[in-house]
Amino acid sequence: MPFAHDMVYSLATLIDLINTSPSVGGEEGLDDLRALGEFVERQQVSNVGRLRAADLTEVRALRESFHRVIVAPDRATVIIRLNTLLGGTRITPTLAEHDGHPLHIHYFAPGASLAERLSADLGVALAHLLVEDEWERLRSCSAPDCDHFFLDESRNRSRVYCDSRTCGNRMHVAAYRARRRA
Template identity: 70%
Template sequence: MPFSHDMVCSLAAVADLINTAPETGGPDGLGGPTELEAFVKRHEMSVGPVTPADLDQVRSLRARFHEVFTAPDQATAVSRLNVLLDRTQITARLTEHDGFPLHVHYFAPGASPAELLAADCGVALAQLLVEGEWERLRTCAAPDCDRVFVDESRNRSRVYCDSRTCGNRMHVAAYRARRRA
């Protein structure tokens, strides 16, 4: 995908956030403040200490992002994302950090985790939709997996959330079915 480093990171963060939800087939990956702190650290988010209120806000945001990913069509995704962005305080700031060239962050310094995710990930999803790349928002094709991902393949052909787990499992099952036939 010809997207900036920050956009790729934001899209990965929003997919990872959604995949912490029990609805995607596992335990709640944001079961408490400790798990939210781990998420914040994993995605190198610049926020202060995580509070129980942050946890509730991020869980609510996670559900709204999931609705965008699972929209049946682009128009619905746009509508759902606009509702999310309407509730988001966006503060555009030019910044250079960690060896990356000048780019825009969409959250204010000192933003809470939910504010940072809503602004940064919301704008990344908006840019994806503007680029006409809505089809890249996917749900895993494995029948027992509901995890989401952003298809970054050149030809938009990725169908599994992880080729080493779901992809491999499905390929082995297909191979065994062919051998039995």
């Protein structure tokens, strides 16, 4: 995939955030501040500080806005929804080098809340995905019992499962057993 480290990282963070939604997995993945803190640590969001109840509320609302963007029925709707999301975000591009990561760009304004930071960085990554005509790399899992999203980073854009070790393996075993029964 022809994207820089920071874009791939932001898109992975976006996927992880969306997959915490009850509208995706059926359960609330950000049910409390502890879960939000685990998300922040897992995604290595730097310099967040102490999380507040307002952060949880704001990040959940942002998550649903992003979900509405990626499930939009067509490109025009994606553009409208993404522009609306980005229009509500203070964006101040800044070059950064921290935590062992190579030089990259943060798009959030100084002093931004966690939701504002995510909105700016993840929103810009989605915009680049759309502009680079790579939107089809953002997919939902093909396993019938899984609604998770993933980013297809394969060279030939052939990935169909969110995780080859769980959903992919389960589907391959089911297909094998069906062939054996036939």
